[in-house]
Amino acid sequence: SQQGEEDPQALSIQEGENATMNCSYKTSINNLQWYRQNSGRGLVHLILIRSNEREKHSGRLRVTLDTSKKSSSLLITASRAADTASYFCATGGSNYKLTFGKGTLLTVNP
Amino acid sequence: NAGVTQTPKFRVLKTGQSMTLLCAQDMNHEYMYWYRQDPGMGLRLIHYSVGEGTTAKGEVPDGYNVSRLKKQNFLLGLESAAPSQTSVYFCASIRTLEGNQPQHFGDGTRLSIL
Numbered sequence: 546s547q548q549g550e551e552d553p554q555a556l557s558i559q560e561g562e563n564a565t566m567n568c569s570y571k572t573s574i575n576n577l578q579w580y581r582q583n584s585g586r587g588l589v590h591l592i593l594i595r596s597n598e599r600e601k602h603s604g605r606l607r608v609t610l611d612t613s614k615k616s617s618s619l620l621i622t623a624s625r626a627a628d629t630a631s632y633f634c635a636t637g638g639s640n641y642k643l644t645f646g647k648g649t650l651l652t653v654n655p
Numbered sequence: 656n657a658g659v660t661q662t663p664k665f666r667v668l669k670t671g672q673s674m675t676l677l678c679a680q681d682m683n684h685e686y687m688y689w690y691r692q693d694p695g696m697g698l699r700l701i702h703y704s705v706g707e708g709t710t711a712k713g714e715v716p717d718g719y720n721v722s723r724l725k726k727q728n729f730l731l732g733l734e735s736a737a738p739s740q741t742s743v744y745f746c747a748s749i750r751t752l753e754g755n756q757p758q759h760f761g762d763g764t765r766l767s768i769l
Binding site: 575576578580586587588589590593595633635637640641642643644645646647648 | 659686688690695696697698699700703705711713714745747749751755756757758759760761762763
């Protein structure tokens with residue numbers, strides 16, 4: 546079963562706008578990670594937030610984690626056409642296993 | 656440093672045929688994982704290994720077998736392929752000496768079962 550569920554399933558924005566994706570999960574976690582997948586490629590790790598952290602930044606990425614609501618959000622600021630991809634949240638559990646959501650397809654129009 | 660390499664990249668099989676997918680990592684990672692990804696879905700864990708000579712079942716292990724004879728290689732086998740196993744298969748590995756590390760993924764094997 547999929548632990549994380551992303552929302553929305555698809556998002557279309559103009560270049561320069563911000564993109565926000567949300568993730569909800571069901572059970573306790575060690576960490577929550579966000580990955581990007583370009584069409585026809587493997588997953589690339591973007592950012593990891595530990596269960597005792599509330600916010601983390603990496604370049605144009607900002608991730609928040611609310612363990613009381615079992616939810617996380619990924620904000621991409623000043624989006625570019627190259628940000629067009631699918632974005633997945635994944636919750637980290639025992640044996641470093643990841644449980645993935647179904648993903649958000651982000652389209653950034655030039 | 657190639658990271659995680661999967662071979663082959665594409666394959667078409669007939670129902671009932673067998674094949675082995677190879678995953679190789681050159682990062683000296685302890686843990687390795689096999690996932691499948693179906694359209695509109697996230698990745699689902701098939702099997703994983705916590706070290707050379709070990710394997711364990713994931714979420715969707717039926718119809719697959721795995722082996723980890725060498726630390727750098729993780730093989731996924733389909734003994735009798737079925738159309739339901741048409742999917743994109745991803746391998747990943749992780750460095751576990753420090754906690755909370757990301758997984759490193761290969762580019763996938765696209766497998767079609769006719």
